[in-house]
Amino acid sequence: MNPKPLTHEQIRSAPKVVLHEHLDGGLRPQTLIELAHEIGHTLPANEPEALANWFFDAANSGTLERYLETFAHTVAVLQTPEHCFRVASEAAQDLAADGVVYAEIRYAPEQQLLGGMSLEAVVEATLAGFAEGERLAQEAGNPIIARTILCGMRHADRTLEIAQLAAAYRDKGVVGFDIAGGEIGNPPERHLPAFTYLRHVSMPFTIHAGESVGTPSIKGAVAVCGASRIGHGIKLMEDIDLSSDEPRLGRVADYIRDRRIALEVAPSSNLQTGGAKTLAEHPIKQLFDLGFRVTVNNDNRLMSRTHTSREFQRLSETFGWGWAEVRRCTENAIKASFLHYPERRRILEAVIRPAYAALEASESDSE
Numbered sequence: 001m002n003p004k005p006l007t008h009e010q011i012r013s014a015p016k017v018v019l020h021e022h023l024d025g026g027l028r029p030q031t032l033i034e035l036a037h038e039i040g041h042t043l044p045a046n047e048p049e050a051l052a053n054w055f056f057d058a059a060n061s062g063t064l065e066r067y068l069e070t071f072a073h074t075v076a077v078l079q080t081p082e083h084c085f086r087v088a089s090e091a092a093q094d095l096a097a098d099g100v101v102y103a104e105i106r107y108a109p110e111q112q113l114l115g116g117m118s119l120e121a122v123v124e125a126t127l128a129g130f131a132e133g134e135r136l137a138q139e140a141g142n143p144i145i146a147r148t149i150l151c152g153m154r155h156a157d158r159t160l161e162i163a164q165l166a167a168a169y170r171d172k173g174v175v176g177f178d179i180a181g182g183e184i185g186n187p188p189e190r191h192l193p194a195f196t197y198l199r200h201v202s203m204p205f206t207i208h209a210g211e212s213v214g215t216p217s218i219k220g221a222v223a224v225c226g227a228s229r230i231g232h233g234i235k236l237m238e239d240i241d242l243s244s245d246e247p248r249l250g251r252v253a254d255y256i257r258d259r260r261i262a263l264e265v266a267p268s269s270n271l272q273t274g275g276a277k278t279l280a281e282h283p284i285k286q287l288f289d290l291g292f293r294v295t296v297n298n299d300n301r302l303m304s305r306t307h308t309s310r311e312f313q314r315l316s317e318t319f320g321w322g323w324a325e326v327r328r329c330t331e332n333a334i335k336a337s338f339l340h341y342p343e344r345r346r347i348l349e350a351v352i353r354p355a356y357a358a359l360e361a362s363e364s365d366s367e
């Protein structure tokens with residue numbers, strides 16, 4: 001137990017890795033206001049602070065389904081190449097300013113066709129935006145690598161097409177695939193053709209599962225569909241018996257821990273969608289202590305009014321996490337990322353490990 005929580009500034013200075021970040025959940029309030037004004041979309045508030053508060057309150061509903069309703073406003077302003085470009089560029093810059101050195105940012109191109117863009121046009125404008133964001137972040141002294149995960153919507157029927165789109169842009173910045181949207185009533189197996197296709201072309205994917213549905217959804221995602229990571233996965237606790245001193249894992253939990261399948265946990269988001277009442281009751285610490293490959297993510301910075309340093313800061317305050325835990329989650333994340341192995345290794349060995357070694361050394365000097 002680390003007696004003194006890490007400060008926000010300490011955590012911001014450390015390199016971090018984000019695997020679960022929605023492009024349409026991380027807009028700057030001011031940008032959303034400007035873009036909505038351009039296209040004549042009416043927002044619930046027209047001043048940045050008031051709008052940020054509206055999103056947080058509306059998303060703080062206790063269910064995933066109501067949380068997702070807030071995205072109507074952000075998706076509305078992602079319907080032109082210029083807007084996709086700007087939002088992507090700002091997302092990369094904002095993550096970089098918070099000390100994120102590698103990010104996989106996801107979105108669902110099928111939701112961005114209302115202005116007449118093709119699926120390909122959405123992907124190309126957004127990739128160009130990420131590249132611009134990387135360039136500007138580098139200039140600002142905060143280098144970041146931003147890669148894309150394409151999502152198919154799980155209530156719709158275009159997931160095979162989006163999986164093929166992801167594969168078509170594989171060497172141009174798209175590194176993986178996911179299904180997003182309401183989990184209840186939309187089990188991963190419904191989209192088996194998309195996952196089977198991806199396995200045939202040897203492309204990795206993650207699946208949102210265990211966020212609002214428990215073990216059956218997680219089992220479907222990993223054992224049936226073959227996901228190599230799980231979005232959230234916190235309801236995996238249903239498959240873990242903690243009633244005695246020796247925790248007993250069920251088959252699904254064992255499979256996930258044994259295979260080192262990463263859990264893309266987003267603590268603040270999980271509190272908003274009813275995954276836990278308070279952070280102290282959130283299972284992230286138990287999962288971490290049991291040796292699961294836990295990673296820490298924002299999910300949606302706008303809806304959860306958060307960013308990566310804040311997520312870690314809250315974990316440090318609540319569970320006494322120090323550099324060892326922040327470092328472990330960061331190493332877990334780069335190891336589970338969809339980058340090619342030599343690139344993962346380079347970031348781990350040239351960026352993450354030296355930085356944490358220095359932070360840990362300065363910590364022990366000051367004691």
Ligand SMILES: [Zn+2]
Pocket residue numbers: 020022208231299
């Ligand atoms: Zn998500």
